[in-house]
Amino acid sequence: MRPMTNDSKQLSIAMTATLSSELEGRVPADLVSDIVRAVLDESRQVAGYRGLQPPMLEARRRLEHLIRARSTS
Secondary structure, three states: OOOOOOOHHHHHHHHHHHHHHHOOOOOOOHHHHHHHHHHHHHHHHHOOOOOOHHHHHHHHHHHHHHHHHHHOO
């Protein structure tokens, strides 16, 4: 992953806090943080790509997929 700017760090912290709160402990906070950072890094790499979902939606989608996969295991 590329180094994050100060704005990206603040966005990452806010997104992680929001998603962790919404998930109520169903996913470990460090995993939520890793997914948020990966999504933000990907969004910076493809910033001109119009089909990319906003980072918060993409992070939420990945976490929901993870939760569903864990519940069927």
